[in-house]
Amino acid sequence: MLPCQRKTRSQSRQGRSHQALVAKNTLTCPGCGEAKLPHCACKACGYVRPGLKVGAQAQA
Ligand SMILES: [Zn+2]
Numbered sequence: 661m662l663p664c665q666r667k668t669r670s671q672s673r674q675g676r677s678h679q680a681l682v683a684k685n686t687l688t689c690p691g692c693g694e695a696k697l698p699h700c701a702c703k704a705c706g707y708v709r710p711g712l713k714v715g716a717q718a719q720a
Pocket of ligand 1: 689690691692693694702703704705706707
């Protein structure tokens with residue numbers, strides 16, 4: 661199937677104005693200082709929130 665009508669250059673560009681990539685929001689881990697995602701365990705030390713650590717290095 662082909663599009664019934666060719667889009668103008670303006671229409672194509674207006675549609676692409678919604679395709680920009682957005683940077684992920686990151687927090688600094690208070691345990692080790694690495695960048696981590698909010699509400700997720702830190703990949704380096706397993707820190708989630710005060711009093712909760714998960715993962716292999718949870719004892720540290
Ligand atoms: Zn960490």
